Amino acid sequence: MKKPLIILTGPTAVGKTRASIGLAKALNGEIISADSMQVYKHMDIGSAKISPHEMQGIKHYLIDELEPDEEFHVVRFQEMAKKALEEIYAKNKVPIVVGGTGFYIQALLYDIDFTESNEDTTYRNELEHLAREKGAEVLHDMLRKVDPKSAEAIHANNVKRVIRALEFHKQTGAMISEHNEQERTKNSPYEFCYFVLNDERERLYERINLRIDQMLEAGLVEEVNALKEQGYTKDMVSMQGLGYKEILDYLNGDCTLEEAIYVLKRDTRHFAKRQLTWFRRERDVIWISKNDYQYDEDKILNAMLDRIRERIQICIRN
RNA sequence: GGCGCAGUAGCCAAGUGGUAAGGCAAUGGUCUGCAACACCAGUAUCCACCGGUUCAAAUCCGGUCUGCGCCU
Numbered sequence: 001m002k003k004p005l006i007i008l009t010g011p012t013a014v015g016k017t018r019a020s021i022g023l024a025k026a027l028n029g030e031i032i033s034a035d036s037m038q039v040y041k042h043m044d045i046g047s048a049k050i051s052p053h054e055m056q057g058i059k060h061y062l063i064d065e066l067e068p069d070e071e072f073h074v075v076r077f078q079e080m081a082k083k084a085l086e087e088i089y090a091k092n093k094v095p096i097v098v099g100g101t102g103f104y105i106q107a108l109l110y111d112i113d114f115t116e117s118n119e120d121t122t123y124r125n126e127l128e129h130l131a132r133e134k135g136a137e138v139l140h141d142m143l144r145k146v147d148p149k150s151a152e153a154i155h156a157n158n159v160k161r162v163i164r165a166l167e168f169h170k171q172t173g174a175m176i177s178e179h180n181e182q183e184r185t186k187n188s189p190y191e192f193c194y195f196v197l198n199d200e201r202e203r204l205y206e207r208i209n210l211r212i213d214q215m216l217e218a219g220l221v222e223e224v225n226a227l228k229e230q231g232y233t234k235d236m237v238s239m240q241g242l243g244y245k246e247i248l249d250y251l252n253g254d255c256t257l258e259e260a261i262y263v264l265k266r267d268t269r270h271f272a273k274r275q276l277t278w279f280r281r282e283r284d285v286i287w288i289s290k291n292d293y294q295y296d297e298d299k300i301l302n303a304m305l306d307r308i309r310e311r312i313q314i315c316i317r318n
Numbered sequence: 319g320g321c322g323c324a325g326u327a328g329c330c331a332a333g334u335g336g337u338a339a340g341g342c343a344a345u346g347g348u349c350u351g352c353a354a355c356a357c358c359a360g361u362a363u364c365c366a367c368c369g370g371u372u373c374a375a376a377u378c379c380g381g382u383c384u385g386c387g388c389c390u
Contacts, residue, residue, distance in 0.1 A: 012354075035354085036352095036353070036354060036355090037354060046354095047354085071352080072352090073351050073352055073353085074350080074351055074352090074353075075351050076351085078351095100354080101353065101354075102349095102353080103349075103350075103353045103355095104353080106350070107350070107351095110350090112350055113350085114350075114351055115351090153348085153349095154348090154349090154357085155348080155357055155358055156357095157356090157357060157358080158348085158349085158356060158357040158358080159356075159357090160352070160353095160355075160356045160357080161348095161349070161356070161357075164350095164351070164352090167351090168351095176350080179350080180350050183350055184350075237352060237355085240352080240354075240355065241354050242354045243354080244354090245354090266342090266343080267354085268354080269343095271354055273344095273345085273346090274347095274348095274349095274353090274354095275354090277346075277347060277348080277349095278348095278349080278353090280347095281347090281348090281349095
Protein backbone atom coordinates (compact mmCIF):
# COMPACT_ATOMS: atom_id res chain seq x y z
CA MET A 1 0.00 0.00 0.00
CA LYS A 2 1.23 3.45 -0.87
CA LYS A 3 2.22 5.70 1.96
CA PRO A 4 0.74 9.14 2.47
CA LEU A 5 2.58 12.28 1.52
CA ILE A 6 1.29 15.81 1.82
CA ILE A 7 2.84 18.64 -0.12
CA LEU A 8 2.31 22.29 0.58
CA THR A 9 3.93 24.66 -1.83
CA GLY A 10 3.31 27.93 -3.65
CA PRO A 11 5.16 31.03 -4.70
CA THR A 12 7.57 32.69 -2.36
CA ALA A 13 6.02 34.83 0.39
CA VAL A 14 2.54 33.45 -0.12
CA GLY A 15 2.35 32.15 3.45
CA LYS A 16 3.37 28.51 3.23
CA THR A 17 5.22 28.39 6.52
CA ARG A 18 2.31 29.71 8.48
CA ALA A 19 -0.18 27.38 6.88
CA SER A 20 2.09 24.39 7.33
CA ILE A 21 1.95 24.37 11.10
CA GLY A 22 -1.80 24.07 11.29
CA LEU A 23 -1.65 21.25 8.81
CA ALA A 24 1.04 19.43 10.75
CA LYS A 25 -0.92 19.68 13.96
CA ALA A 26 -4.13 18.42 12.44
CA LEU A 27 -2.43 15.51 10.75
CA ASN A 28 0.01 14.60 13.49
CA GLY A 29 2.66 15.29 10.94
CA GLU A 30 6.25 16.34 10.64
CA ILE A 31 7.66 18.73 8.12
CA ILE A 32 10.29 18.23 5.46
CA SER A 33 11.52 21.46 3.97
CA ALA A 34 11.79 21.54 0.19
CA ASP A 35 13.73 24.71 0.07
CA SER A 36 17.11 25.12 -1.52
CA MET A 37 18.24 27.84 0.86
CA GLN A 38 16.77 27.01 4.23
CA VAL A 39 18.97 23.93 4.46
CA TYR A 40 21.85 26.24 5.16
CA LYS A 41 22.89 27.31 8.61
CA HIS A 42 23.54 30.98 9.32
CA MET A 43 21.13 32.02 6.60
CA ASP A 44 18.00 32.82 8.51
CA ILE A 45 16.75 36.22 7.50
CA GLY A 46 17.30 36.11 3.75
CA SER A 47 15.88 32.63 3.35
CA ALA A 48 12.83 33.51 5.46
CA LYS A 49 13.56 30.48 7.56
CA ILE A 50 11.02 29.35 10.08
CA SER A 51 12.15 30.15 13.63
CA PRO A 52 12.20 27.51 16.39
CA HIS A 53 9.43 29.41 18.08
CA GLU A 54 7.24 29.34 14.98
CA MET A 55 7.70 25.61 14.70
CA GLN A 56 5.53 25.16 17.77
CA GLY A 57 7.10 21.86 18.57
CA ILE A 58 6.62 20.38 15.12
CA LYS A 59 9.72 18.58 14.00
CA HIS A 60 11.34 19.96 10.85
CA TYR A 61 13.77 18.19 8.57
CA LEU A 62 16.24 19.65 6.09
CA ILE A 63 16.55 22.94 7.86
CA ASP A 64 19.93 24.08 9.15
CA GLU A 65 21.66 20.98 7.91
CA LEU A 66 24.51 22.32 5.84
CA GLU A 67 27.24 24.92 6.07
CA PRO A 68 27.05 27.63 3.39
CA ASP A 69 30.07 26.33 1.57
CA GLU A 70 28.54 22.91 1.01
CA GLU A 71 26.91 21.96 -2.23
CA PHE A 72 23.24 21.29 -2.35
CA HIS A 73 21.31 20.08 -5.36
CA VAL A 74 18.35 17.90 -6.29
CA VAL A 75 20.10 14.62 -5.84
CA ARG A 76 21.29 15.53 -2.40
CA PHE A 77 17.86 16.84 -1.54
CA GLN A 78 16.28 13.64 -2.72
CA GLU A 79 18.56 11.50 -0.59
CA MET A 80 18.09 13.56 2.52
CA ALA A 81 14.35 13.87 2.06
CA LYS A 82 13.91 10.14 1.53
CA LYS A 83 15.79 9.46 4.70
CA ALA A 84 13.57 11.89 6.54
CA LEU A 85 10.50 10.20 5.09
CA GLU A 86 11.59 6.88 6.46
CA GLU A 87 12.07 8.33 9.90
CA ILE A 88 8.65 9.89 9.84
CA TYR A 89 6.92 6.76 8.61
CA ALA A 90 8.72 4.77 11.28
CA LYS A 91 7.06 6.95 13.87
CA ASN A 92 3.72 6.47 12.20
CA LYS A 93 3.43 10.13 11.48
CA VAL A 94 2.49 11.93 8.29
CA PRO A 95 5.18 13.67 6.28
CA ILE A 96 4.41 17.13 4.99
CA VAL A 97 6.72 18.55 2.40
CA VAL A 98 6.75 22.32 2.60
CA GLY A 99 8.74 24.61 0.37
CA GLY A 100 8.88 26.45 -2.90
CA THR A 101 11.44 24.55 -4.92
CA GLY A 102 9.23 22.79 -7.43
CA PHE A 103 12.00 20.79 -8.97
CA TYR A 104 12.89 19.24 -5.63
CA ILE A 105 9.30 18.39 -4.92
CA GLN A 106 9.01 16.70 -8.29
CA ALA A 107 12.17 14.70 -7.71
CA LEU A 108 10.84 13.40 -4.43
CA LEU A 109 7.23 12.90 -5.38
CA TYR A 110 7.95 10.87 -8.50
CA ASP A 111 11.17 9.43 -7.18
CA ILE A 112 12.96 10.49 -10.29
CA ASP A 113 16.07 8.59 -11.17
CA PHE A 114 19.05 10.85 -11.64
CA THR A 115 21.30 8.01 -12.71
CA GLU A 116 23.97 8.35 -10.11
CA SER A 117 27.36 8.95 -11.50
CA ASN A 118 30.83 9.70 -10.29
CA GLU A 119 31.75 13.06 -8.90
CA ASP A 120 33.89 13.63 -11.93
CA THR A 121 33.42 17.19 -13.02
CA THR A 122 36.33 17.38 -15.40
CA TYR A 123 34.18 16.84 -18.46
CA ARG A 124 31.77 19.45 -17.24
CA ASN A 125 34.58 21.91 -16.68
CA GLU A 126 35.93 21.15 -20.10
CA LEU A 127 32.59 21.93 -21.68
CA GLU A 128 32.19 25.09 -19.69
CA HIS A 129 35.57 26.20 -20.90
CA LEU A 130 34.66 25.35 -24.46
CA ALA A 131 31.46 27.35 -24.22
CA ARG A 132 33.35 30.37 -22.99
CA GLU A 133 36.02 30.12 -25.66
CA LYS A 134 34.05 29.14 -28.71
CA GLY A 135 30.49 30.05 -27.89
CA ALA A 136 27.29 28.28 -26.99
CA GLU A 137 26.55 27.18 -30.54
CA VAL A 138 29.53 24.84 -30.58
CA LEU A 139 28.19 22.88 -27.63
CA HIS A 140 24.74 22.83 -29.09
CA ASP A 141 26.10 21.38 -32.31
CA MET A 142 27.88 18.69 -30.33
CA LEU A 143 24.62 17.82 -28.65
CA ARG A 144 22.77 17.72 -31.94
CA LYS A 145 25.10 14.97 -33.09
CA VAL A 146 24.61 12.69 -30.11
CA ASP A 147 21.08 13.56 -29.02
CA PRO A 148 19.14 15.53 -31.63
CA LYS A 149 15.95 15.46 -29.64
CA SER A 150 17.52 17.21 -26.71
CA ALA A 151 19.21 19.66 -29.01
CA GLU A 152 15.83 20.60 -30.33
CA ALA A 153 14.30 20.90 -26.91
CA ILE A 154 17.08 22.87 -25.28
CA HIS A 155 17.85 26.33 -26.54
CA ALA A 156 21.47 26.81 -27.55
CA ASN A 157 21.88 29.70 -25.15
CA ASN A 158 20.91 27.53 -22.24
CA VAL A 159 24.45 26.38 -21.73
CA LYS A 160 23.85 24.73 -18.38
CA ARG A 161 21.24 22.35 -19.74
CA VAL A 162 23.18 21.65 -22.89
CA ILE A 163 26.17 20.69 -20.79
CA ARG A 164 24.10 18.39 -18.61
CA ALA A 165 22.70 16.63 -21.67
CA LEU A 166 26.18 16.13 -23.06
CA GLU A 167 27.48 14.97 -19.72
CA PHE A 168 24.64 12.49 -19.44
CA HIS A 169 25.44 11.06 -22.82
CA LYS A 170 29.12 10.81 -22.05
CA GLN A 171 28.55 9.04 -18.76
CA THR A 172 25.76 6.67 -19.71
CA GLY A 173 25.96 6.40 -23.46
CA ALA A 174 22.24 7.07 -23.56
CA MET A 175 20.22 10.08 -24.51
CA ILE A 176 18.86 12.25 -21.76
CA SER A 177 15.85 13.06 -23.87
CA GLU A 178 14.79 9.42 -23.77
CA HIS A 179 15.61 9.06 -20.14
CA ASN A 180 13.48 12.08 -19.34
CA GLU A 181 10.62 10.78 -21.40
CA GLN A 182 10.58 7.60 -19.40
CA GLU A 183 10.79 9.36 -16.09
CA ARG A 184 7.94 11.62 -17.05
CA THR A 185 5.51 8.76 -17.29
CA LYS A 186 6.23 7.54 -13.79
CA ASN A 187 3.52 7.39 -11.22
CA SER A 188 4.19 8.53 -7.74
CA PRO A 189 4.98 5.82 -5.21
CA TYR A 190 3.02 7.84 -2.67
CA GLU A 191 -0.59 8.52 -1.91
CA PHE A 192 -0.33 12.25 -2.12
CA CYS A 193 -2.06 15.58 -1.94
CA TYR A 194 -0.18 18.34 -3.69
CA PHE A 195 -1.36 21.76 -2.56
CA VAL A 196 -0.33 24.98 -4.21
CA LEU A 197 -1.19 27.95 -2.10
CA ASN A 198 -1.74 31.02 -4.22
CA ASP A 199 -2.92 34.60 -4.06
CA GLU A 200 -3.79 37.35 -6.49
CA ARG A 201 -0.71 38.44 -8.32
CA GLU A 202 -0.83 42.02 -7.14
CA ARG A 203 -1.19 41.06 -3.52
CA LEU A 204 1.58 38.58 -3.81
CA TYR A 205 3.93 41.19 -5.22
CA GLU A 206 3.01 43.58 -2.45
CA ARG A 207 3.79 40.91 0.11
CA ILE A 208 7.13 40.24 -1.51
CA ASN A 209 8.11 43.88 -1.45
CA LEU A 210 6.98 44.21 2.12
CA ARG A 211 8.75 41.11 3.23
CA ILE A 212 12.02 42.31 1.79
CA ASP A 213 11.68 45.59 3.65
CA GLN A 214 11.13 43.57 6.81
CA MET A 215 14.17 41.45 6.12
CA LEU A 216 16.27 44.57 5.79
CA GLU A 217 14.92 45.89 9.06
CA ALA A 218 15.64 42.57 10.68
CA GLY A 219 19.27 42.87 9.65
CA LEU A 220 19.69 41.20 6.29
CA VAL A 221 22.72 43.31 5.43
CA GLU A 222 24.39 42.33 8.70
CA GLU A 223 23.61 38.68 8.11
CA VAL A 224 25.16 38.73 4.67
CA ASN A 225 28.11 40.69 5.91
CA ALA A 226 28.77 38.10 8.58
CA LEU A 227 28.72 35.39 5.90
CA LYS A 228 31.07 37.41 3.77
CA GLU A 229 33.46 37.75 6.67
CA GLN A 230 33.33 34.02 7.19
CA GLY A 231 34.76 33.77 3.71
CA TYR A 232 31.69 32.66 1.82
CA THR A 233 31.72 33.93 -1.74
CA LYS A 234 29.44 34.48 -4.69
CA ASP A 235 30.37 31.32 -6.50
CA MET A 236 28.89 29.09 -3.78
CA VAL A 237 25.42 27.70 -4.29
CA SER A 238 24.24 29.19 -1.04
CA MET A 239 25.35 32.67 -1.96
CA GLN A 240 23.33 32.56 -5.14
CA GLY A 241 20.14 32.67 -3.17
CA LEU A 242 17.90 35.69 -3.49
CA GLY A 243 18.86 38.25 -0.91
CA TYR A 244 22.38 36.95 -0.65
CA LYS A 245 23.76 37.62 -4.08
CA GLU A 246 22.28 41.10 -4.30
CA ILE A 247 23.44 42.22 -0.88
CA LEU A 248 26.82 40.69 -1.53
CA ASP A 249 27.11 42.85 -4.64
CA TYR A 250 26.39 45.86 -2.51
CA LEU A 251 28.90 44.85 0.14
CA ASN A 252 31.51 44.29 -2.53
CA GLY A 253 30.92 47.80 -3.78
CA ASP A 254 29.43 46.77 -7.10
CA CYS A 255 26.23 48.75 -6.58
CA THR A 256 24.45 50.95 -4.10
CA LEU A 257 22.22 49.54 -1.42
CA GLU A 258 19.26 51.12 -3.15
CA GLU A 259 20.07 49.36 -6.40
CA ALA A 260 20.59 46.08 -4.60
CA ILE A 261 17.17 46.35 -3.00
CA TYR A 262 15.52 47.21 -6.29
CA VAL A 263 17.09 44.20 -7.99
CA LEU A 264 16.29 41.93 -5.06
CA LYS A 265 12.63 42.86 -5.10
CA ARG A 266 12.37 42.59 -8.84
CA ASP A 267 14.12 39.24 -9.03
CA THR A 268 12.03 37.86 -6.21
CA ARG A 269 8.89 38.80 -8.12
CA HIS A 270 10.30 37.12 -11.19
CA PHE A 271 11.01 34.06 -9.12
CA ALA A 272 7.47 33.90 -7.83
CA LYS A 273 6.21 34.07 -11.40
CA ARG A 274 8.45 31.25 -12.49
CA GLN A 275 7.32 29.14 -9.59
CA LEU A 276 3.73 29.59 -10.65
CA THR A 277 4.57 28.62 -14.20
CA TRP A 278 6.13 25.47 -12.85
CA PHE A 279 3.17 24.48 -10.70
CA ARG A 280 0.71 25.15 -13.49
CA ARG A 281 2.11 22.36 -15.54
CA GLU A 282 2.55 19.85 -12.76
CA ARG A 283 -0.14 17.22 -12.83
CA ASP A 284 -2.46 16.49 -9.94
CA VAL A 285 -2.01 19.73 -8.10
CA ILE A 286 -4.69 21.24 -5.94
CA TRP A 287 -4.77 25.00 -6.11
CA ILE A 288 -5.75 26.84 -2.98
CA SER A 289 -6.40 30.50 -3.71
CA LYS A 290 -6.35 32.52 -0.55
CA ASN A 291 -8.94 34.95 -1.83
CA ASP A 292 -11.43 32.10 -2.30
CA TYR A 293 -11.35 31.70 1.47
CA GLN A 294 -11.39 35.36 2.39
CA TYR A 295 -7.82 35.01 3.62
CA ASP A 296 -9.10 33.12 6.61
CA GLU A 297 -6.51 30.68 7.88
CA ASP A 298 -9.02 28.30 9.40
CA LYS A 299 -11.04 28.12 6.23
CA ILE A 300 -7.92 27.43 4.22
CA LEU A 301 -6.85 24.71 6.60
CA ASN A 302 -10.25 23.09 6.53
CA ALA A 303 -10.34 23.18 2.77
CA MET A 304 -7.05 21.35 2.67
CA LEU A 305 -8.16 18.81 5.23
CA ASP A 306 -11.31 18.15 3.24
CA ARG A 307 -9.30 17.39 0.15
CA ILE A 308 -7.04 15.11 2.10
CA ARG A 309 -10.00 13.18 3.48
CA GLU A 310 -11.32 12.68 -0.04
CA ARG A 311 -8.11 11.14 -1.23
CA ILE A 312 -6.21 9.56 1.57
CA GLN A 313 -7.12 7.25 4.40
CA ILE A 314 -5.48 8.94 7.32
CA CYS A 315 -6.53 10.01 10.72
CA ILE A 316 -7.20 13.70 11.10
CA ARG A 317 -7.69 15.35 14.43
CA ASN A 318 -9.83 18.38 14.69
C1' G B 319 3.31 88.29 -20.41
C1' G B 320 8.03 87.30 -23.60
C1' C B 321 11.92 83.91 -25.23
C1' G B 322 13.97 79.02 -25.52
C1' C B 323 13.76 73.67 -25.04
C1' A B 324 10.83 69.35 -24.78
C1' G B 325 6.24 66.05 -25.42
C1' U B 326 7.41 58.58 -29.10
C1' A B 327 4.18 51.77 -25.25
C1' G B 328 3.68 51.53 -17.87
C1' C B 329 8.94 53.80 -17.48
C1' C B 330 13.72 55.18 -20.00
C1' A B 331 14.80 56.00 -25.00
C1' A B 332 16.68 55.84 -30.68
C1' G B 333 14.84 57.69 -35.04
C1' U B 334 14.83 64.32 -37.66
C1' G B 335 11.01 63.31 -44.93
C1' G B 336 10.11 57.07 -47.11
C1' U B 337 6.39 54.01 -43.87
C1' A B 338 8.30 53.15 -35.42
C1' A B 339 15.67 50.49 -32.87
C1' G B 340 16.81 49.05 -28.05
C1' G B 341 16.55 48.55 -22.59
C1' C B 342 13.60 47.92 -18.12
C1' A B 343 8.88 46.65 -16.17
C1' A B 344 4.34 43.80 -16.96
C1' U B 345 2.79 39.02 -19.34
C1' G B 346 3.31 33.94 -21.10
C1' G B 347 6.55 29.75 -21.42
C1' U B 348 10.87 25.95 -20.91
C1' C B 349 13.06 23.12 -17.08
C1' U B 350 14.32 15.55 -14.80
C1' G B 351 22.31 16.78 -10.84
C1' C B 352 23.98 24.09 -10.11
C1' A B 353 16.54 25.10 -10.01
C1' A B 354 16.05 31.35 -5.00
C1' C B 355 19.77 28.43 -11.15
C1' A B 356 19.81 28.80 -16.35
C1' C B 357 17.01 29.90 -20.65
C1' C B 358 13.09 31.43 -24.35
C1' A B 359 8.83 34.28 -26.51
C1' G B 360 6.11 38.44 -27.65
C1' U B 361 3.95 43.73 -26.53
C1' A B 362 2.80 51.14 -30.30
C1' U B 363 -1.85 50.25 -37.36
C1' C B 364 1.07 54.31 -34.48
C1' C B 365 4.89 59.05 -32.34
C1' A B 366 0.42 65.28 -27.06
C1' C B 367 -3.79 67.55 -30.00
C1' C B 368 -5.74 70.29 -34.51
C1' G B 369 -4.69 71.94 -39.31
C1' G B 370 -1.19 72.70 -43.53
C1' U B 371 2.99 71.51 -47.16
C1' U B 372 4.37 66.90 -49.85
C1' C B 373 3.59 61.25 -54.08
C1' A B 374 5.10 60.32 -48.87
C1' A B 375 5.60 63.46 -42.10
C1' A B 376 6.92 60.91 -35.70
C1' U B 377 10.24 63.69 -38.68
C1' C B 378 8.99 70.31 -42.29
C1' C B 379 5.39 74.73 -41.31
C1' G B 380 1.34 77.17 -38.31
C1' G B 381 -1.78 76.97 -34.11
C1' U B 382 -3.45 74.75 -29.32
C1' C B 383 -2.40 72.21 -24.78
C1' U B 384 1.14 70.35 -21.12
C1' G B 385 6.05 70.26 -18.68
C1' C B 386 10.84 72.43 -17.82
C1' G B 387 14.32 76.54 -17.97
C1' C B 388 15.43 81.64 -18.55
C1' C B 389 13.74 86.74 -18.85
C1' U B 390 10.27 90.71 -17.45
